[in-house]
Amino acid sequence: MAFDYEKWIRPGKLPHIWCPGCGHGIIMKGMIRAMESLKLKKENTVIVSGIGCASRLPGYIDCCTLHTAHGRAAAFATGVKLAKPEMDVIIVGGDGDGTAIGGNHFIHACRRNINLTYIIMNNNIYGMTGGQFSPCTPTGALASTTPYGNPDPGFDVAKLAIGAGATFVARGTSFHANQIDKLIAEAIQHKGFSVVEILDDCPTTYGRRNKFKSVIEMMNRLKDIAVPVKAAEKMTAEQLKGKVLTGVLYKDDTKPEYTVEYDKVIERAKAAK
Amino acid sequence: MSRYELRFSGAGGQGLITAGIIMAKAASIYEGKQAVQSQSYGPEARGGASKSEVIISDEMIDYPKATKVDALLAMTQVACDKYSHDLKEGGILLLDSDLVKEIPKGNFKLISFPIINTAKNDVGREIVANIVALGAMVALTGQVSRENAEKAVLSSVPEAFIELNRKAFSIGFERAMAASI
Amino acid sequence: MSKKVAFLQGNEAATYGALYAGCTFFAGYPITPSTEVAEIMSIELPKIGGKFIQMEDEIGAMAAILGASLTGAKVLDSTSGPGFSLKQELIGMGCISEIPCVVYNVMRGGPSTGMPTGPSQSDVMCAKWGTHGDHPAICLVPSTVQELFEEMVRAFNLSEKYRTPVFIMPDEIVAHMRERVVFPEPGEIPLIERTTPTVSPADYKPYDTSFGDVPPLAAFGSGYKFHVTSLNKAQDGFPTTKAELVQAEEERQVRKVEGNADDIIEFEEYQLDDAEVVVIAYGSTARSARYAVNVAREQGIKAGMFRLKTFWPFPYKQITAMAGKVKGFITPEMNLGMCFGEVERAAQGKVPVIGIFRVDGEPINPDQILDKIKGVK
Numbered sequence: 083m084a085f086d087y088e089k090w091i092r093p094g095k096l097p098h099i100w101c102p103g104c105g106h107g108i109i110m111k112g113m114i115r116a117m118e119s120l121k122l123k124k125e126n127t128v129i130v131s132g133i134g135c136a137s138r139l140p141g142y143i144d145c146c147t148l149h150t151a152h153g154r155a156a157a158f159a160t161g162v163k164l165a166k167p168e169m170d171v172i173i174v175g176g177d178g179d180g181t182a183i184g185g186n187h188f189i190h191a192c193r194r195n196i197n198l199t200y201i202i203m204n205n206n207i208y209g210m211t212g213g214q215f216s217p218c219t220p221t222g223a224l225a226s227t228t229p230y231g232n233p234d235p236g237f238d239v240a241k242l243a244i245g246a247g248a249t250f251v252a253r254g255t256s257f258h259a260n261q262i263d264k265l266i267a268e269a270i271q272h273k274g275f276s277v278v279e280i281l282d283d284c285p286t287t288y289g290r291r292n293k294f295k296s297v298i299e300m301m302n303r304l305k306d307i308a309v310p311v312k313a314a315e316k317m318t319a320e321q322l323k324g325k326v327l328t329g330v331l332y333k334d335d336t337k338p339e340y341t342v343e344y345d346k347v348i349e350r351a352k353a354a355k
Numbered sequence: 356m357s358r359y360e361l362r363f364s365g366a367g368g369q370g371l372i373t374a375g376i377i378m379a380k381a382a383s384i385y386e387g388k389q390a391v392q393s394q395s396y397g398p399e400a401r402g403g404a405s406k407s408e409v410i411i412s413d414e415m416i417d418y419p420k421a422t423k424v425d426a427l428l429a430m431t432q433v434a435c436d437k438y439s440h441d442l443k444e445g446g447i448l449l450l451d452s453d454l455v456k457e458i459p460k461g462n463f464k465l466i467s468f469p470i471i472n473t474a475k476n477d478v479g480r481e482i483v484a485n486i487v488a489l490g491a492m493v494a495l496t497g498q499v500s501r502e503n504a505e506k507a508v509l510s511s512v513p514e515a516f517i518e519l520n521r522k523a524f525s526i527g528f529e530r531a532m533a534a535s536i
Numbered sequence: 537m538s539k540k541v542a543f544l545q546g547n548e549a550a551t552y553g554a555l556y557a558g559c560t561f562f563a564g565y566p567i568t569p570s571t572e573v574a575e576i577m578s579i580e581l582p583k584i585g586g587k588f589i590q591m592e593d594e595i596g597a598m599a600a601i602l603g604a605s606l607t608g609a610k611v612l613d614s615t616s617g618p619g620f621s622l623k624q625e626l627i628g629m630g631c632i633s634e635i636p637c638v639v640y641n642v643m644r645g646g647p648s649t650g651m652p653t654g655p656s657q658s659d660v661m662c663a664k665w666g667t668h669g670d671h672p673a674i675c676l677v678p679s680t681v682q683e684l685f686e687e688m689v690r691a692f693n694l695s696e697k698y699r700t701p702v703f704i705m706p707d708e709i710v711a712h713m714r715e716r717v718v719f720p721e722p723g724e725i726p727l728i729e730r731t732t733p734t735v736s737p738a739d740y741k742p743y744d745t746s747f748g749d750v751p752p753l754a755a756f757g758s759g760y761k762f763h764v765t766s767l768n769k770a771q772d773g774f775p776t777t778k779a780e781l782v783q784a785e786e787e788r789q790v791r792k793v794e795g796n797a798d799d800i801i802e803f804e805e806y807q808l809d810d811a812e813v814v815v816i817a818y819g820s821t822a823r824s825a826r827y828a829v830n831v832a833r834e835q836g837i838k839a840g841m842f843r844l845k846t847f848w849p850f851p852y853k854q855i856t857a858m859a860g861k862v863k864g865f866i867t868p869e870m871n872l873g874m875c876f877g878e879v880e881r882a883a884q885g886k887v888p889v890i891g892i893f894r895v896d897g898e899p900i901n902p903d904q905i906l907d908k909i910k911g912v913k
Contacts, residue, residue, distance in 0.1 A: 092763075095774070125737070125759050130603070133766075141763055141774060146756040148606065149765040149775075150599065151629050157596035161603025161611075164587050165561050166757045169607075187599070190592035344587065351582035376714055380543040383716040390543075393713040396653055417826040418902050419713050 090114045090124075092144045099138050103289075103297035105256025105282040109203055110139055112254075112262025112280075113174070117145075119267050127170045130159040132184055135210045135284075136176040136203040153184030156191040159198050167197070167341035170270065177204040178216035181237050185217070192246035195274045196340035201266060202239055202277065203256075205284040213287025224291040243277040244332045250276035251332040256283065257304035258328065268330065274339050281308075281326065357413040359498055360421040363488070364438040365430030368401035370485030373511070374428075375407030377489055381499040381507035382411045388499075391419045404434050411498045426496045428488055429455055430470065447495050449488070449531070466495060466534050473530060474523060483523035490527025495535060501528060540719040546711040547572035547614075549681045550640060550704070551580070553688030554612050556720070558727055559638075560586035561609040563600035565593055565619060568652040569708045570642040573614035594619035598626040602635050606764060608732075608755030610692055614640040617659055618649060621666065628667035629766045630701040631789060634743065634753070636730055637701050638691045642711040643819075643870075645897050654897025655708035657819055658871035660847050663703045670786055672793035674800055675703040675848040677818040681715035686725065687845065693728040694800060698792055699750050705847070707870060709820035709899055737761065742773040743785065749792035797849040804843040807833060811840030813912045814858055815866045816879050818844040821900050825868060828905035839909045844875070855882035864912035868892040868900045888912075 091114075100106045117127065124145040131137035133152035140147035146169075150158045155173045163171045180188050180202050191198060207225060208214040215225035217237045225232060243251045250272040252265040262280060269276035283289060283300040294300045311329040314322060361378060363371040372394045379392035394407045408421045426447035429435035432455050439459040442448060448463040451470040458465065470491070474484035486508060493504040505524055512520045544552070551573045554562075562577040574590065581588045587604070591597040594615060601611035615623065620641045630637055643659045645651025663675040674694050678687040688704055695702040733740050733752040742762045744751045751771075754760035767775035768782045776782060793800065807829055808814065817825040822843045832839035842858065844851065855865070864887055867876040876891040883889050890908050894900050 124761055126757060128756050141765070144761060146761050147763045148603070148756075149763070149767070150602075151625055151766050154595065154599040154626065157591060157599030158603035160589070160591075160596075161561070161563060161600030161605075162607055162756060164589055164600070165604035165607040165609045169757050186592050187596050190596070344582075348582040348585055351579070352585075355583050376543070379714060383543050384541060389716075391713055391715050393709060416715075417823040417830070418899075419709060419820065419823055420899055420901070422901065422903075 085115060087111060087114050090117060090144055091142055095142050098142055100135060101286045103283065103285040103300070104135070105205070105280070106136055106139065106203055108256045108259050109201070109262060109280050109282065110142065112259060113201065113266055114143070115263035116266035116270060119263065120270055122170050122270070126168070127172070128159070128162050130155045130162065130171065130173050132175045132179040133210070134176040134179045134208070136174055137179060139174045153179055153182070154187060155179070156184060156187035156198070156200065160191060160194070160196055163196055163198055164341060164344065171198050172270065173198060173200040175202060176209070177202060177206065177218035177239065178208045181217045181239060181242065189242070189246035192243050192248040192275050192277070194340040195247060195249050195337050197273055197275070199266070199269045199276045199278065202279045203282045204239055204279050205282040205288060207284050207288040209284045209287050213284070213291060223288075226287070239279045240277070240331050247275070247337070248277045248332070249274035249334040249337050250330070252277070252330045253279045253281065253326065253328050255281040255304040255308050255328060257301050258308060261328070265330070272333070273335070274337060358416070359411045359496070360424050361409040361411070361426045361492065361496060361498070362406055362421055362424050362438060363409070363428045363492070364404065364406040364434035365428070366401075366434065367396060367403045367405045369430050370482070371405060371428070371430065371488075372396070372407040374485040374489040374492070375409050377507045377511050378492065378499070378504070379409045379411070380511065381493070381504040382409070385503035385506050386499045388413060389416050391416045393419045404431070404437050406434065406438055426492060428492055430484070430488065431455065432457060435459065449491055449495060464535070466491070466531060468530050468534055470527070473526060477526050478519065478523045480519060483519055486520050486523035487527035487530070490524040491531035494528045494531040539721065542717055542719070543714055544681055544717045545572060545714045546681045546684045546706055547642070548576060549685040549717050550688045550706070550711070551576040552719070553685035554638070554692065555580055555584075556685070556725070557610065557689040557692035559610045559612045559692065560584070561601065561604040561611045562587070562613070563589045563591050563597040563604070563611070564614050565591055565597045567594070567616045567619045569644055569712055570614045570616045570640060573640055577612070594622040595626060598623040598639070601637050602626060602630055605635050605637050606756050608758065610636070610696070612638045612640060616642045616644050616652075617646040620659055620662060624662070624666040627701055628669055628671060631667070631671035632669070632768070633764050633766060634699045634751070634789065635701070635764075636695040636699055636753070638688070638695050639701060639703050640688070641703055641705045643705055643707045645895065651897045653708070655820065655899060656870045656895065656897070657707050657821065658874065658895065659705060660871070661874045663705060664848050670790055672698070672700050672790050673703070673848040674698070674700065674793060675705055675846070677844055677847045678704070678706055678710060679819055679822045679843065680710070681713065682717050683845070684710065685717055685719075689725050689727070696730040697728045697750070698796065699730060699753055700793060707819040707821075732758075733760065741771050743769065743771045745771060745788060749788050749795065794849055800846055801849055801851050802845040803851055803854060804845065805840070806843060807840035808842065808858075810838050812838040812863045813840070813866065813909050814862050814864070815839065815841045815868065815905060815909070816844070816855065816875065817841060817868055818847060818875065821868050821870060824900050824902045825905055827902035828909060831902065831906055832909045837909060847875070850878045850882075852878070852882040855879055856884060859883045859886040862887055865889045866892065866905065866908045866912070868905050870894050870900065
């Protein structure tokens with residue numbers, strides 16, 4: 083039997099705003115499969131986003147949803163989770179929203195190791211505003227604000243998350259659709275701050291400018307650059323040049339989780355009363 | 356009007372804001388009068404010039420800052436120079452005699468003794484110099500009774516330091532009484 | 537039994553007022569001169585099972601309280617000028633998404649870093665116009681430490697009642713001075729809780745105006761699923777660009793506050809019955825004004841004071857009514873004429889308005905006000 087996505091889609095809210103060829107829909111479907119596989123309760127699930135194409139996702143999903151201001155999703159989600167730790171709270175957003183204007187909230191949510199899952203849809207560009215370069219745009223790439231090639235070096239989102247203290251970090255691509263739900267499900271189950279970076283494409287504002295002839299060509303690029311972590315272990319540095327590791331990149335079950343630690347603060351405060 | 360204005364001044368870290376708070380608390384909570392305490396301070400946690408003002412009255416206190424100071428404590432020369440300009444004629448001027456050498460000109464009731472050294476040598480801890488000064492200010496101003504002021508002191512300090520502060524307060528009170536006779 | 541009495545700093549009293557009002561969630565970022573609020577909350581909230589979090593920045597603190605409020609908690613953030621500026625975008629979201637919250641802003645010298653330990657009253661316009669777009673504003677400006685406690689309770693009540701952010705903004709003098717506070721008994725000041733839905737989750741719309749201008753707000757995690765967005769939205773909570781829906785929602789958001797101004801505005805009339813000169817003041821400046829009015833009366837001058845407890849909505853109606861009867865208004869304030877401008881609007885040219893403005897970090901002393909009172913002929 084085909085998977086019933088409709089169960090998690092709000093009636094009357096489709097079609098979505100995403101362009102043909104955009105990978106966000108693939109990621110949304112993976113996310114729905116993950117939530118369904120974990121039997122999350124809609125009334126007990128909050129999806130939080132900031133601003134951008136990816137941040138429109140919560141409007142389509144039938145649960146508690148919070149579409150906030152640019153960059154602030156992680157801070158809103160922190161408030162929701164700390165106030166009601168029993169809820170499952172998932173953040174979605176793009177690379178610009180999460181690592182530029184929201185970069186501070188992102189690294190501090192990682193540091194706290196609060197039990198949230200952050201799904202970053204990294205399409206290397208600010209899509210909604212028309213293709214300006216983001217902190218994840220490759221050096222040399224063309225964007226509407228790098229007409230002579232991007233002089234900026236980019237972030238490695240996964241390394242940033244690991245360095246800042248996140249305890250589950252995974253990477254997938256919108257080409258490897260069948261892997262997305264598994265990574266997201268594992269991230270949601272992880273007790274701590276989990277980051278799932280999904281490499282994605284924006285044919286409209288990135289592909290067009292950067293000489294990709296078609297969406298298929300962009301998809302093929304994702305297919306070509308992705309190397310599963312296990313496979314990479316057997317590869318030489320030369321072979322790994324230009325490749326990106328996918329799968330679960332980092333996992334630490336020993337670091338204390340924030341809301342659990344705060345419960346201990348409450349216990350200590352009550353004892354001291 | 357029964358409005359009475361006190362100013363505790365010195366350097367940041369000398370505990371003068373605390374001394375002012377305790378004086379106001381004594382008047383407000385234990386003496387049954389009206390009292391307001393306010394302060395001004397710079398960015399430094401230690402050093403600089405700091406002042407704490409206390410207004411005591413039988414009636415409702417509107418303006419919370421000093422207008423004409425009835426009693427001024429100055430624990431440093433800098434504070435004395437900066438904060439003695441609006442001391443009332445005939446007002447009380449309490450100085451640390453080791454630290455304030457240039458005494459402002461004017462018709463003041465001057466009381467001067469080595470406050471910090473009294474704390475160090477007679478009480479045993481320099482840190483309670485502010486409570487020595489407070490004891491002296493209570494004695495000199497007569498705005499609150501010795502008993503009520505002592506209650507305010509003891510309710511404001513940690514359990515372990517009650518005796519130290521009681522001693523500091525007493526010695527300050529006695530020194531000022533002796534000095535002003 | 538006699539009531540509990542304590543000698544408290546303004547910031548302390550405000551914090552205990554918030555706890556009395558039922559605040560269970562605080563997020564903040566350290567900033568002079570309001571940090572005492574965060575410090576006390578970090579001690580007191582966990583004792584009652586509440587949550588305190590020090591966020592990575594001012595914006596994050598504002599975001600965290602809005603998120604927490606959507607779970608049904610009564611929430612507080614405390615800050616001062618620079619932080620208040622930083623929060624403005626999310627204050628706008630609190631207004632458009634209609635999320636109850638209280639922001640405590642101690643007014644210090646500005647703009648920018650300004651004078652961190654010096655008093656001012658120069659944020660009152662920021663409270664109204666700081667965030668972009670049309671939106672409601674409720675701003676309380678207490679004058680005493682006791683009032684800081686009580687007005688904090690009122691701030692929570694107004695926020696819950698009107699489902700909107702409320703600002704309580706003492707100047708640094710009121711926030712840092714100490715006075716005796718008599719604690720009200722539990723239940724003595726009635727507490728208002730936000731209206732929650734009575735309809736089934738299937739029928740719930742977060743901005744359903746069939747319940748009036750203040751629609752019921754469900755909590756995340758209470759069985760209701762709904763969407764909250766910072767975009768212009770329709771009654772169902774989803775974004776819309778339909779002109780008539782946007783217009784209606786925008787107008788309602790402002791109307792729910794402006795249309796209830798009589799319920800929100802509080803003020804004190806002091807010696808106004810026969811007053812010919814009226815000082816219009818707020819915060820610590822009103823204390824100087826009262827002193828000056830008393831001295832003027834002793835000298836046979838018919839002076840009085842109209843003291844604002846609520847700055848926004850502004851009491852235009854009350855001031856306009858006085859304008860025809862008096863010889864002059866005097867507006868002392870620690871800024872360059874913010875209340876002054878509103879009083880001029882209300883005076884409608886019927887009576888001269890004389891401003892006394894200070895932005896040097898020093899309070900306006902009673903003599904300055906007395907001079908102007910004497911100057912009104």
